[in-house]
Amino acid sequence: MTINVTLVQIGRILRPYRTTIVSISLLLLCVVAVVVGVVPAYKKASTMRSNAKELSETVMLLRNKIDLLNSTDEDTLRSQVALTLSAIPSDKSVASLFSTIEGVANLSGVTLADITVSAVGKIATNSGVTKNTEEIQLSSTIMPFAASINGTYQQIRDFLEAANSVRRFVRVQAFSLAKGEGDVLTMSADMNAFYTPLPTSIGKPSDRIEAFTQDDQDLLTSISSMQLVGESGLQPQDSEPLPFMRDDPFSY
Amino acid sequence: MQKKGINLLQKSKPLSPAWGLWESNLRKVSIVCLIITLLLSGSVGGYLFILVRQYRSLDEQKTLLLQQIAENGQKEGLLTSFLQRLNSIRKVYATMKSRAVVLDTIDAIGSSTLPTSLSLDEGGKVAARFTAGRLEDAIDMVANIMASVDQKNIRQPFLDSLSLEEDGSVNMSVSFYQVYDH
Numbered sequence: 001m002t003i004n005v006t007l008v009q010i011g012r013i014l015r016p017y018r019t020t021i022v023s024i025s026l027l028l029l030c031v032v033a034v035v036v037g038v039v040p041a042y043k044k045a046s047t048m049r050s051n052a053k054e055l056s057e058t059v060m061l062l063r064n065k066i067d068l069l070n071s072t073d074e075d076t077l078r079s080q081v082a083l084t085l086s087a088i089p090s091d092k093s094v095a096s097l098f099s100t101i102e103g104v105a106n107l108s109g110v111t112l113a114d115i116t117v118s119a120v121g122k123i124a125t126n127s128g129v130t131k132n133t134e135e136i137q138l139s140s141t142i143m144p145f146a147a148s149i150n151g152t153y154q155q156i157r158d159f160l161e162a163a164n165s166v167r168r169f170v171r172v173q174a175f176s177l178a179k180g181e182g183d184v185l186t187m188s189a190d191m192n193a194f195y196t197p198l199p200t201s202i203g204k205p206s207d208r209i210e211a212f213t214q215d216d217q218d219l220l221t222s223i224s225s226m227q228l229v230g231e232s233g234l235q236p237q238d239s240e241p242l243p244f245m246r247d248d249p250f251s252y
Numbered sequence: 253m254q255k256k257g258i259n260l261l262q263k264s265k266p267l268s269p270a271w272g273l274w275e276s277n278l279r280k281v282s283i284v285c286l287i288i289t290l291l292l293s294g295s296v297g298g299y300l301f302i303l304v305r306q307y308r309s310l311d312e313q314k315t316l317l318l319q320q321i322a323e324n325g326q327k328e329g330l331l332t333s334f335l336q337r338l339n340s341i342r343k344v345y346a347t348m349k350s351r352a353v354v355l356d357t358i359d360a361i362g363s364s365t366l367p368t369s370l371s372l373d374e375g376g377k378v379a380a381r382f383t384a385g386r387l388e389d390a391i392d393m394v395a396n397i398m399a400s401v402d403q404k405n406i407r408q409p410f411l412d413s414l415s416l417e418e419d420g421s422v423n424m425s426v427s428f429y430q431v432y433d434h
Binding site (some may be wrong): 008019020022023024026027029030033034037040041042044045046051055056058059062063065066068069070072073077078080081084085087089090123134137138140153156157158160161163164165169171173174175176177178179190194196198199201202205210212216219220222223240252 | 299314341354366373422
């Protein structure tokens with residue numbers, strides 16, 4: 001009964017302020033709703049929007065990648081890779097280097113007196129080799145070698161011309177010419193050959209692949225027009241299986 | 253007995269006119285705030301719902317595309333390998349120079365006279381030694397060197413040595429840097 005009396009007294013006191021209490025309660029409810037509900041929801045929506053934008057860009061990238069892969073014929077790709085391997089093989093391929101220089105000598109009419117590869121190193125693996133600045137810039141490993149050639153001035157000139165226009169790529173860094181007997185000259189040349197190991201991973205599926213451009217096509221045309229002398233430089237039987245794939249994508 | 257209504261907003265007798273005015277304004281403000289809050293909640297909630305649906309749709313598309321890419325792993329590997337190698341080839345090809353032009357330049361300098369020695373060092377400097385039968389031939393060679401400079405075939409020519417022998421022949425050593433058109 002005491003409680004009932006207290007409640008009745010409280011009711012009598014609050015009755016004149018009933019409308020005010022309801023209005024203030026509504027205002028408080030609105031403030032709480034905005035602070036607890038609307039603001040966090042807006043923040044979540046902002047985050048969701050930026051995530052959706054990123055995801056949209058990723059989907060676009062993946063779609064372009066799929067379109068590129070679908071528009072590319074696998075057999076054409078294999079032949080294009082073979083063409084690039086004939087220019088710069090995937091390993092030192094000393095045999096193809098010797099046969100290339102021999103082929104160039106035959107083309108130009110010089111006599112190949114000597115050829116020395118200065119740093120054959122490990123033939124099996126390249127993992128321990130540190131690349132120098134030029135190799136990093138070229139994205140290729142340089143294999144220096146020396147060649148000694150006998151021939152007339154014109155024949156040696158033809159040799160230097162042919163060396164720059166055959167597959168496999170070789171480069172004359174320095175040479176010295178000395179007179180021999182009669183018209184015969186002896187040239188000692190310091191030359192470079194190149195090789196680029198096959199990649200061991202293809203990156204993540206979401207990584208971008210650049211499309212084949214006209215410049216790429218022009219370069220391929222230039223390479224294919226260069227004479228192939230000696231061995232092609234392909235080593236399909238020596239391809240190492242890639243650890244990340246069930247099937248080796250680089251196998252021929 | 254006075255009927256008690258359930259309408260919370262039921263008008264009751266104000267304590268004073270000023271208080272009544274304040275109560276009325278407060279009621280209006282609270283109703284406006286309630287309406288604004290409801291509108292805000294509805295629009296933010298609706299926007300969030302649309303974004304969540306969009307995100308889920310994109311996620312499904314991504315999963316499908318990744319699956320398609322995984323199925324084309326062989327082709328992707330070939331394409332990646334090809335493009336990487338092409339990039340290396342482009343860089344190497346740009347550094348390759350036909351050294352035959354050095355011999356062409358020496359031919360142009362010496363005319364009918366072949367050098368007794370010729371060398372090209374790793375820095376690109378060409379050094380040649382000629383033996384001219386007569387002083388006039390040596391002068392012609394120097395003129396040919398200057399002509400090559402004018403034609404922008406060579407740069408920085410130096411006459412390293414010149415000696416006149418008793419028999420009238422001239423030994424001369426020249427050096428220069430060849431200009432290459434790749």
